[in-house]
Amino acid sequence: MQAETLSGGFADPAIQSAQAFRGVMEAMARPGTVRSISGATPPAPLSGAAGTVLLTLCDPDTPVYLAGEADCDAVRGWLAFHTGAPLAGPSHCMFAVGTWDQLNPLSVYKIGTPEYPDRSATLIVECTELTGSGACLKGPGIKTSSALSVPEVQAFQHNTALFPLGLDFILTCGNTVAALPRSTRVSEADGATEVSSCTLP
Amino acid sequence: MYVAVKGGERAIENAHAWLAEERRGDKSIAELGIAQIREQMKLAVDRVMAEGSLYDPDLAALAIKQARGDLIEAIFLIRAYRTTLPRFGASQPVDTGAMACDRRISATFKDLPGGQVLGPTFDYTHRLLDFKLAADGEVPKAPQRDAAAGDVPHVTDFLNREGLIEEAPQDDTDPPDLTREPLEVPADRALRLQALARADEGFTLGLAYSTQRGYARNHAFVGELRIGAVSVEMDIPELGFAIEIGEVALTECETVNQFKGSKTEPPQFTRGYGLVFGQTERKAISMALVDRALRWEELGEDDVGAPAQDAEFVLYHADNIQATGFLEHIKLPHYVDFQSELELVRKLRCEAGADQAQEAAE
Amino acid sequence: MTQYNFAYLDEQTKRMIRRAILKGLAIPGYQVPFASREMPMPYGWGTGGVQVSAAILTPEDRFKVIDQGADDTTNAVSIRTFFERTAGVATTTATSDASVIQTRHRIPEEPLTEKQILVYQVPIPEPLRFLEPRESETRKMHALEEYGLMHVKLYEDISRHGHIATSYAYPVTVEGRFVMDPSPIPKFDNPKLGDMAAIQLFGAGREQRIYALPPYTKVVSLDFDDHPFEASKADHPCGLCGAEESYLDEVIIDDAGGRMFVCSDTDYCERRQAAGHVGKLGGKDAA
Numbered sequence: 137m138q139a140e141t142l143s144g145g146f147a148d149p150a151i152q153s154a155q156a157f158r159g160v161m162e163a164m165a166r167p168g169t170v171r172s173i174s175g176a177t178p179p180a181p182l183s184g185a186a187g188t189v190l191l192t193l194c195d196p197d198t199p200v201y202l203a204g205e206a207d208c209d210a211v212r213g214w215l216a217f218h219t220g221a222p223l224a225g226p227s228h229c230m231f232a233v234g235t236w237d238q239l240n241p242l243s244v245y246k247i248g249t250p251e252y253p254d255r256s257a258t259l260i261v262e263c264t265e266l267t268g269s270g271a272c273l274k275g276p277g278i279k280t281s282s283a284l285s286v287p288e289v290q291a292f293q294h295n296t297a298l299f300p301l302g303l304d305f306i307l308t309c310g311n312t313v314a315a316l317p318r319s320t321r322v323s324e325a326d327g328a329t330e331v332s333s334c335t336l337p
Numbered sequence: 338m339y340v341a342v343k344g345g346e347r348a349i350e351n352a353h354a355w356l357a358e359e360r361r362g363d364k365s366i367a368e369l370g371i372a373q374i375r376e377q378m379k380l381a382v383d384r385v386m387a388e389g390s391l392y393d394p395d396l397a398a399l400a401i402k403q404a405r406g407d408l409i410e411a412i413f414l415i416r417a418y419r420t421t422l423p424r425f426g427a428s429q430p431v432d433t434g435a436m437a438c439d440r441r442i443s444a445t446f447k448d449l450p451g452g453q454v455l456g457p458t459f460d461y462t463h464r465l466l467d468f469k470l471a472a473d474g475e476v477p478k479a480p481q482r483d484a485a486a487g488d489v490p491h492v493t494d495f496l497n498r499e500g501l502i503e504e505a506p507q508d509d510t511d512p513p514d515l516t517r518e519p520l521e522v523p524a525d526r527a528l529r530l531q532a533l534a535r536a537d538e539g540f541t542l543g544l545a546y547s548t549q550r551g552y553a554r555n556h557a558f559v560g561e562l563r564i565g566a567v568s569v570e571m572d573i574p575e576l577g578f579a580i581e582i583g584e585v586a587l588t589e590c591e592t593v594n595q596f597k598g599s600k601t602e603p604p605q606f607t608r609g610y611g612l613v614f615g616q617t618e619r620k621a622i623s624m625a626l627v628d629r630a631l632r633w634e635e636l637g638e639d640d641v642g643a644p645a646q647d648a649e650f651v652l653y654h655a656d657n658i659q660a661t662g663f664l665e666h667i668k669l670p671h672y673v674d675f676q677s678e679l680e681l682v683r684k685l686r687c688e689a690g691a692d693q694a695q696e697a698a699e
Numbered sequence: 700m701t702q703y704n705f706a707y708l709d710e711q712t713k714r715m716i717r718r719a720i721l722k723g724l725a726i727p728g729y730q731v732p733f734a735s736r737e738m739p740m741p742y743g744w745g746t747g748g749v750q751v752s753a754a755i756l757t758p759e760d761r762f763k764v765i766d767q768g769a770d771d772t773t774n775a776v777s778i779r780t781f782f783e784r785t786a787g788v789a790t791t792t793a794t795s796d797a798s799v800i801q802t803r804h805r806i807p808e809e810p811l812t813e814k815q816i817l818v819y820q821v822p823i824p825e826p827l828r829f830l831e832p833r834e835s836e837t838r839k840m841h842a843l844e845e846y847g848l849m850h851v852k853l854y855e856d857i858s859r860h861g862h863i864a865t866s867y868a869y870p871v872t873v874e875g876r877f878v879m880d881p882s883p884i885p886k887f888d889n890p891k892l893g894d895m896a897a898i899q900l901f902g903a904g905r906e907q908r909i910y911a912l913p914p915y916t917k918v919v920s921l922d923f924d925d926h927p928f929e930a931s932k933a934d935h936p937c938g939l940c941g942a943e944e945s946y947l948d949e950v951i952i953d954d955a956g957g958r959m960f961v962c963s964d965t966d967y968c969e970r971r972q973a974a975g976h977v978g979k980l981g982g983k984d985a986a
Contacts, residue, residue, distance in 0.1 A: 153710065154706070164724045165898045165914060193721075197711075197715065250843070251838045252732070254719070254722035276914075276917070277724070279915045300877070318725055319874065345773040349776060413741065416737040417738060420712075663743035671883075673885055674804060674866075674867040676885065678867070681864060685861075
């Protein structure tokens, strides 16, 4: 077993996962806010934030899909050792992790059922940048509007149209995290990045 | 002057201290030991293990002592403890055919391979208070015979050979786990049996009795009732085979139920099943009757609207820990809700009064 | 209680609850099933709220527990003590000092901030339960957005009494989609549910449901054009602090029908009194 497999977990799981979860929860509750979370040092190509989210939320009850480059021996071994999460394909996973391009197409993931819309996948999207600027966000968790650097707009609009079904997204970059639940309405910003430039109703 | 109800913390501490004192009772009387409860209150221990879903006679005895003999409170203590335990894995299904039977009776056949073994039962005792027990008399030793060699086959297997009873379908899929997943309806039989195995004995008894009195009557015979120890085996991945990790006492009841056939099934006998930790035969028989009643849909029977046929009703109300908690919570303060109701009733009365006054004036 | 994990629950249970909380936040007002555990307090006594609190608390938190608005009622004391022992968190009775507030049947008078989380204890999470006892049916009704039965029930009240005869646990519509039970808060508190700066989490232990309102969620109490929703309270000022706008408890003070009205939110009332506000019966013999 590689030393990399055994290291990089939480030193104090109960405390660190509690702190990390609060970061993720705040991000999910307030779409557009970018927060730092820490605790995990996963093998490449996973970011620290993505690794921390996996350790915080995944275990033997949650099939995980490793997309693209994330599906490597180092990550497989690390995830298995620290979480015990079984690996699955995109259509059976509860969590998926990878870059936007590698996670696509989104149509294969579970979006829940009308009676159980919660039985849908959560996608952990590794981003090259993550800032509170870019596309305009409105919806629950947002006072008037907020902004977030999203990989694309149209896919999120399509996802929101499925509400209450749909996917939920956790965006990660380095040690930062943001989230886009299915309830968030995303639109292109009007040229500028200021939140006031939003054009959503 | 009115002072907001302060000092909740001290009140609680004092109540706990008083409770501990009452639990001990008169100190001139010897204190009850855990081993005494385990050995001499065995059926209470068995019930606590069964409905607490944790097989540990010492802990069950401790819970009974702590709960002052209130068995539902003891079951609650065991359940709350159980949830904190790590889970190492699932055992192999136990083989009740290989049970070392203390008791094994069939009501459907006078004699059968393996024999009728009455065992330590209250059944034919005359319910007369035994004042000798009050004078702590020594018990004479019960006669013994050598244990019969070999397995004791299930009665329903004999019927099965003739095709007179429905096949018990083999199913190797992992059963759902009620304690790890939220209850979801409709529930399959594995989940229903799991819920019934830890259901309140009184509730299950009442439902089973209702089926006998005609609310979804299913004409049950006790095909077989057996009580005894079975070994528990678990696969050890590192070894590549299963090893015995211990032994549990179980009560198993298989009922044979009359069945005239339905739109989908030929006339044959059908099955009800009960399996419970410990020596708990009232519960196991009740469970088998309720299990059979809940199977109306798969057997193509009519829904006659009986409570015991209603899986959602049975499963959502059979757990005594859920039931007692919610029932007793009405002791908690409800000033706020009550206040809003007071205002509403006053308002409605006030308007009703105004209406009446107006009508009188007209 | 060192033999137990931080905040009592084991990590796997916390992860399961945390996942449910995230889905709840993503689908505001929808009840997420979760495998509620037996807690060391009875079902019906706040086990849902306790499990949610246990899953979100960190050692940096400052925790407040209220029951009926009060910090010192026995069950609030019991739950607060539980978390002091198992999570070692700091506790407070001051609403503004708390980062996590667990509540039964009230929303604090003082507006909450973005730094706070409000955790509700919920007895019956299903707003349609008293109209349709079957979970299999109510789940379909939510899926199909079939809420006609609820409107019929409320309208029957109006035709019989001239009013909607629901005074607490008054149902709301969340973001125009899910009808939600706000737990048995008086309807006086309903207007605070919407557009709140704090995260609101709802836990129903016995019924195995978690649901949530993210901050600034649109929450509308059900009503009719000709009978708009009305938040009501006793038409008195607080006898101790003189507050005109707070929810009041009625307290019987003698056996001749004498009574007084006092704030149900004890922290709010004490702060007002400390700031010099005095009600008619404050500081002198009421009886």
